[in-house]
Amino acid sequence: MARVVELSYYPVKGCAGISAREALLTPAGLAHDRSFMVVSEEGVYRTQRRDPRLAVIRPAITADGERLTLSAPGTEALHLRVDTSGARQKVDLFGTAYQGIDQGDAAAAWLSEVLRAPSRLVRVPPEHDRVTDGLTPGTSGYADSCALHVISRSTLDLLNRKLAERGTRPLPMDRFRPNLVLDGWDEPHTEDRARHIRIGDTELGYAKLAIRCAVTLVEQESGAKAGPEPLRTLAGYRRASEGGVAFGAKFAVLRPGRMSVGDDAVVTSWGESEL
Incomplete structure (x- = not known):
């Protein structure tokens, strides 16, 4: 046995994980797992394969998923109210097109500074129907x-x-x-x-x-x-x-x-x- x-679980794809003693399992995995993704200005996903500094970004998210905090060494933490209703935009994940909700210019500026590359943060929309x-x-x-x-x-x-x-x-x-x-x-x-x-x-x-x-x-x-x-x-x-x-x-x-x-x-x- x-x-x-x-x-x-890993709220932001490619970034540090969060250890838990217990967790809610949803149809899409542990609650909040990979519900956010860092993308280039063109909407292409970022990964530790090309951007290993993603690993030093440590997310924290409230149980209701409404607030996200990002921290990294040498940088002031970023606190965000999560947008789940904004305009959808196309994002690319391994060559497949999905939709994402952009989380705003403050998140983009913070990530661009930490990763030293122009970046934006998107959240998976509620109607996401990936198979x-x-x-x-x-x-x-x-x-x-x-x-x-x-x-x-x-x-x-x-x-x-x-x-x-x-x-x-x-x-x-x-x-x-x-x-x-x-x-x-x-x-x-x-x-x-x-x-x-x-x-x-x-x-x-x-x-x-x-x-x-x-x-x-x-x-x-x-x-x-x-x-x-x-x-x-x-x-x-x-x-x-x-x-x-x-x-x-x-x-x-x-x-x-x-x-x-x-x-x-x-x-x-x-x-x-x-x-």
């Missing part, structure tokens, strides 16, 4: 794909053992920016085979493996790229058939509700790993 040991792919379809805000990213501690432990064999220091879980961290599975990558998971009064459906990118090279505290790991080591034992390397799994929400750290993660259906 596995249990939830960490819950994290995500994978074995279990679902929806999400501005996440890369599916609503929830799940990793087990044994999965990270295996990677860190392999890094140690190379003489490389272990990596913290935040390099992989999961929403849920599970503990209690002795076998690494058990999350790859879990097809339906019940946590508290919620239920999750497996969508696909999480294919990793250059964001995992960014040290999340400093916002600096930190070398070839973990991608170099993962390439030796976690290559995916469609390309890239897999680490963790993506899930869609089958039943919303509340979940908490300490909840059991009961797998009600198993399958074979896609790797």
Whole structure:
């Protein structure tokens, strides 16, 4: 039996996460997860792949989602009243067009200064109807794909053992920016085979493996790229058939509700790993 040991959500895509003891799970993932996105002046999403300094921006959002605070080292914090009714504009996420609500010139100026590049902040509109792919379809805000990213501690432990064999220091879980961290599975990558998971009064459906990118090279505290790991080591034992390397799994929400750290993660259906 596995249990939830960490819950994290990321109000602004690419920026620092918020740890929680309990959280509301909505059809689009943990409440407020990736509900905002930083974009260029042309509306193209910003990501740590190209803008690693996103990692040093620390959001805080009220439970009702009406107020957002952004802070970063050496900069006065920005406090915003969230606009959910303003004019919609086109935004680009991985080449797909969506809608966003611009959060104003003060947010744009603050982000442009911190990121040292012209930027604006948009919020996903209430009518956002994105459909995500994978074995279990679902929806999400501005996440890369599916609503929830799940990793087990044994999965990270295996990677860190392999890094140690190379003489490389272990990596913290935040390099992989999961929403849920599970503990209690002795076998690494058990999350790859879990097809339906019940946590508290919620239920999750497996969508696909999480294919990793250059964001995992960014040290999340400093916002600096930190070398070839973990991608170099993962390439030796976690290559995916469609390309890239897999680490963790993506899930869609089958039943919303509340979940908490300490909840059991009961797998009600198993399958074979896609790797």
